[in-house]
Amino acid sequence: MATIAVRILGSNSRTALRRWCRSSYSSTSAAVAEAESTEVKDYADYRRSLYGQITHKALLVDAVGTLVLPSQPMAQIYRTIGEKYGVEYSEDEILFRYRRAYGQPWGKSRLRYVNDGKPFWQYIVSYSTGCSDPQYFEELYNYYMTEKAWHLNDPGAEEVFRALRKSGVKLAVVSNFDTRLRPLLRALNCDTWFDAVAVSAEVAAEKPNPTIFLKACELLDVKPEDAVHVGDDRRNDIWGARDAGCDAWLWGSDVHSFKEVFKIFISF
Numbered sequence: 001m002a003t004i005a006v007r008i009l010g011s012n013s014r015t016a017l018r019r020w021c022r023s024s025y026s027s028t029s030a031a032v033a034e035a036e037s038t039e040v041k042d043y044a045d046y047r048r049s050l051y052g053q054i055t056h057k058a059l060l061v062d063a064v065g066t067l068v069l070p071s072q073p074m075a076q077i078y079r080t081i082g083e084k085y086g087v088e089y090s091e092d093e094i095l096f097r098y099r100r101a102y103g104q105p106w107g108k109s110r111l112r113y114v115n116d117g118k119p120f121w122q123y124i125v126s127y128s129t130g131c132s133d134p135q136y137f138e139e140l141y142n143y144y145m146t147e148k149a150w151h152l153n154d155p156g157a158e159e160v161f162r163a164l165r166k167s168g169v170k171l172a173v174v175s176n177f178d179t180r181l182r183p184l185l186r187a188l189n190c191d192t193w194f195d196a197v198a199v200s201a202e203v204a205a206e207k208p209n210p211t212i213f214l215k216a217c218e219l220l221d222v223k224p225e226d227a228v229h230v231g232d233d234r235r236n237d238i239w240g241a242r243d244a245g246c247d248a249w250l251w252g253s254d255v256h257s258f259k260e261v262f263k264i265f266i267s268f
Contacts, residue, residue, distance in 0.1 A: 054167055055265050056247065058222045060213065061194075062231030063175035066251045067157065068150045068188065074098065078129055081143065085136035087129045094128050101127040113201040117178030145180040147187040160258040161193040167266060170220040172196040174213060174229060176206045176236065196220050207233075208240030217246070230261060 061067050070077075075091040075098065089097070101124050106112050112120045118141065125140055126132045143149050154160075161171055171194045175181055178201040185191035196219035198212050205211035217224050224245030231237025232251040241248035249255050255264070 053266070054169055056169070056226055056228045058170040058172065058217065058220045058227035059164060059261065059265070060172050060174045060198075060216050060227055060229040060241070060246065062229070062233070062237050062251070063173055063177055063181060065153075065232035066230060066237075067153060067173065067190070068184075069153045071149060071151050077143065077149070078125070078140065081140050082129050082131055082136055085131050085133045087131045087136075089129055098124065098128040111200070111204065111206060113176060113178040113199075113206065114204070115179055115201055117180075117201060121178075145183050145187070150184060150188060152188060152190065154258050157258045158190065158193060160262045163262060164265060165193075165195075169265060170195045170222060172198060172216045172220055174198045174207070174216045174231075176200045176212075207231075207236035208243065210240060210244035213241050213244035213246055217244075230255060 064070075073091070073095075075095040078094050078098075079087060079089070079091050087094075106120055106123075114120075121141060122132075122137055125137050129136075165171060173181070173185070173194050173196075175198070177199050179199070181199045181201075182191065182197060185194075185197070191197075196216060198216035198219060200206040200212055203212045203215045205215075207213075213227075213229060214224060217227055220227070225247075228247040228249060229237060229241035230249050230251055231241070234250060238248040238250050249261070249264075255261050
C-alpha cells in the first residue's frame with residue numbers, strides 16, 4: 001500500500017517517504033490503511049514545514065481531459081457540421097479514421113501543434129471525413145475555439161483555484177494544444193485563474209517532453225521540485241512531469257476533483 005502513497009506524493013518523494021515507511025504492516029486491511037494514511041500525512045506535513053503550510057509552491061494543470069472536456073463527441077461534430085459540405089461517413093467511420101490519422105507520426109519534428117496547428121488539423125479533418133473543402137475546415141476549426149465546444153470538467157474548479165492562489169500557490173496550464181488554447185480559456189472565463197500558460201505550440205515541445213513542464217516552472221519562477229502536475233494521461237502527464245523533476249498526480253486515480261487536490265495541498 002505504500003506504493004499508493006508514493007503515487008500521490010510523486011516520484012521525488014520516494015527517498016524521503018521510505019524514511020517514514022519502516023513500520024510493519026498489520027495482517028488486517030484496516031490496520032494497513034491506517035498505517036498508509038499516517039505515512040502519507042507525515043510526509044505531507046514534512047512538505048508543509050518546508051513551504052509554509054502548503055505541500056507545493058505551484059500547481060500545473062493539464063487542459064483537455066482534466067481542466068476541460070469536449071461537450072459533444074468529436075465524430076458527432078465532424079459529421080453534423082460536415083453534412084452541408086457533403087460528408088457521408090458515419091460517426092463510427094469518422095472516429096476510426098480519426099484515430100488512425102492521429103496516431104501516425106507527423107512531420108520531421110513530430111510536433112503536431114506548431115503555431116495555429118492548421119496544417120496538422122487540415123490533414124486530420126480531411127482524412128477523417130473525406131472532405132477537403134476549406135470552408136468546412138475553417139468552420140470546424142473555429143468551432144473548437146468556442147465555449148460551445150468545451151465545458152469545465154469540474155464545476156468546483158474556480159473556487160479551489162482562487163483558494164490555492166490566496167494561499168500562495170502559483171497556477172499554470174500545461175497543454176499539448178495549438179494557439180487556440182488562450183482564446184478558448186478566455187471564452188470559458190477561466191483564463192484569469194492562472195498565472196501562466198505553457199502551450200506546446202508556443203514552447204515547441206509536446207508532453208511527455210519535460211521541456212514544456214520546465215517552461216511552466218520558469219514562467220511561474222519556481223523550481224520543478226516545488227511543483228506538482230495534475231493530468232489524466234499517464235504517459236504524457238505523469239511520466240513527463242516526473243522526468244522534468246516535478247511531482248505528478250493522475251486525474252481519475254490519485255485525485256478525482258480539484259477539491260481533493262486542495263485537501264492534499266492545504267489540510268491533509
